[in-house]
Amino acid sequence: MLYYEDPYLRETDAIIMEIKGNEILLDKTIFYPGGGGQPFDTGTIENDFFKTVILETRKEDGKIWHRVEKNNFRVGEKVRIKIDWDRRYYFMKAHTGEHILYRSLENVSRVNFEKMVLDHESTLFVSGEISLDDISHAEDIANSIIRMNIPVKIHYENIENVTNTRIKRERIREENVRIVEIENFDRSACAGIHVKQTGEIGKIIVTRIKKGKYMEIKFIVSEKAEKFQDEIFKKARKVYSEFSLNPENFDKIIEIKKDYENVKENYYNLTLKYFKFNSVEINGIKVNYSIDDPGDFSAKERIAHGIIENHGNMVIIGNITRSIVEVLVSEDLLKIMEILKNFINERNLKGGGKNNFLMINGDVGEIFKEILEKIKTISPSTL
Numbered sequence: 502m503l504y505y506e507d508p509y510l511r512e513t514d515a516i517i518m519e520i521k522g523n524e525i526l527l528d529k530t531i532f533y534p535g536g537g538g539q540p541f542d543t544g545t546i547e548n549d550f551f552k553t554v555i556l557e558t559r560k561e562d563g564k565i566w567h568r569v570e571k572n573n574f575r576v577g578e579k580v581r582i583k584i585d586w587d588r589r590y591y592f593m594k595a596h597t598g599e600h601i602l603y604r605s606l607e608n609v610s611r612v613n614f615e616k617m618v619l620d621h622e623s624t625l626f627v628s629g630e631i632s633l634d635d636i637s638h639a640e641d642i643a644n645s646i647i648r649m650n651i652p653v654k655i656h657y658e659n660i661e662n663v664t665n666t667r668i669k670r671e672r673i674r675e676e677n678v679r680i681v682e683i684e685n686f687d688r689s690a691c692a693g694i695h696v697k698q699t700g701e702i703g704k705i706i707v708t709r710i711k712k713g714k715y716m717e718i719k720f721i722v723s724e725k726a727e728k729f730q731d732e733i734f735k736k737a738r739k740v741y742s743e744f745s746l747n748p749e750n751f752d753k754i755i756e757i758k759k760d761y762e763n764v765k766e767n768y769y770n771l772t773l774k775y776f777k778f779n780s781v782e783i784n785g786i787k788v789n790y791s792i793d794d795p796g797d798f799s800a801k802e803r804i805a806h807g808i809i810e811n812h813g814n815m816v817i818i819g820n821i822t823r824s825i826v827e828v829l830v831s832e833d834l835l836k837i838m839e840i841l842k843n844f845i846n847e848r849n850l851k852g853g854g855k856n857n858f859l860m861i862n863g864d865v866g867e868i869f870k871e872i873l874e875k876i877k878t879i880s881p882s883t884l
């Protein structure tokens with residue numbers, strides 16, 4: 502396969518050997534069919550009269566099929582194929598970057614490689630615990646390997662003799678294993694497409710980590726990484742200026758967050774303890790309400806849930822900053838909710854809810870007034 506012989510070949514001539522519907526088999530190809538987490542190549546195919554897009558490349562029984570958007574080709578024809586090079590080269594850099602990043606992580610903590618998925622934001626799945634500090638440390642190692650511009654060498658070894666190499670033996674069927682070696686740093690059995698020198702990657706950064714079944718380490722490389730870092734720095738500068746922090750003490754913001762959480766919790770507890778809804782009785786219904794009075798909103802919601810456990814109660818909570826009104830009713834008043842839902846539709850307001858809860862977006866004062874007017878028109882016998 503030409504993609505192994507020369508991964509930098511962006512276009513080539515080829516002869517059509519076989520056609521199955523919209524899929525074309527060529528005598529040779531530069532299109533990688535995907536595998537090992539690296540996506541297949543896309544691109545174009547053309548002759549003197551016709552040009553179309555190669556949407557997908559896949560391998561089946563050792564044959565590589567190119568699925569085209571439109572097929573006007575015939576067997577035996579000579580064609581020219583071109584890879585979507587920006588996309589493929591990014592994946593080559595991200596893939597090689599992944600080898601380096603994984604090895605760097607292994608150097609700083611106990612992790613196990615699970616799988617990798619390359620995309621515009623790629624993901625490395627590992628098992629084991631890693632802290633954010635470990636990630637930063639690994640990132641530094643990876644970027645120094647990139648800066649050292651080490652050759653990435655590919656050769657084959659007999660599976661019996663392979664040692665000191667990252668390898669999933671159960672997945673390998675061939676006797677000769679393709680070894681990807683970053684000199685004095687990492688050896689890995691891999692069938693993907695890589696760059697020739699680590700320097701081509703430019704830069705690798707971890708954008709975020711997600712904890713799921715495995716640790717998901719999201720990363721980007723190259724100019725994309727440079728741009729991302731630049732944008733994040735500008736955002737960070739906005740934040741530390743807003744908080745009047747020196748850039749070198751920017752992490753103080755974590756303490757500010759803790760302070761804020763404490764204040765918030767106190768406010769919640771004080772509201773729970775001291776807050777009282779206003780109340781008015783309309784047609785035998787006790788309407789409890791608060792239109793933007795001081796107090797924590799979620800604490801008010803919790804009090805409201807307590808109130809509607811008693812029959813004949815309705816609670817209306819308004820929040821002017823968020824432009825929402827919440828209505829809660831006790832079980833015996835569920836029919837009122839139907840009436841209020843109609844009111845939302847009539848007035849073309851946004852909102853909704855289930856059973857005994859309704860949230861309406863809009864002008865808090867006006868919605869409150871109109872809800873009261875609606876309730877006044879309800880005769881108690883219809884409930």
Ligand SMILES: [Zn+2]
Pocket residue numbers: 596597600681691692693694695
């Ligand atoms: Zn690889």
